[in-house]
Amino acid sequence: MLSFSGSLKVYLVTEPCDMRKSFNGLSALIEQKLRADPLSGAAFLFTNKKRSLIKILYWDGSGLWVMAKRLERGTFSWPKHTEGKTKIKLEPTALAMLTDGIQLRDGHKLPWYEKP
Numbered sequence: 001m002l003s004f005s006g007s008l009k010v011y012l013v014t015e016p017c018d019m020r021k022s023f024n025g026l027s028a029l030i031e032q033k034l035r036a037d038p039l040s041g042a043a044f045l046f047t048n049k050k051r052s053l054i055k056i057l058y059w060d061g062s063g064l065w066v067m068a069k070r071l072e073r074g075t076f077s078w079p080k081h082t083e084g085k086t087k088i089k090l091e092p093t094a095l096a097m098l099t100d101g102i103q104l105r106d107g108h109k110l111p112w113y114e115k116p
Helices: 023-033 092-100
Strands: 010-013 043-047 053-059 064-070 087-090
Touching: 010 023, 010 092, 023 043, 023 053, 023 064, 043 092, 087 092
Parallel strands: 010 043
Antiparallel strands: 010 087, 043 053, 053 064
């Protein structure tokens, strides 16, 4: 489980993106589509079309971090993309819940993976 400071700003990007993107590609998406600064100290969450992979881009003050999580099965609970709504602000606790498989709408844990 990841743990984040309560003061961390977290933005979920609603539109799926090409998961081949890394530091520069994700930074460019943040600047161009969200009109935000990737070096602001906020964490930006991205997913693919299948919602089976997420990436987080985060500036810690001295460099950029790219974190990724790929599910063995199932999908992440992700809001639908609607025109005009490119990002959603999340609380850090909601980010931890999302990465742990808890659906943000109803609080159910998703059975993604069981050890054989």
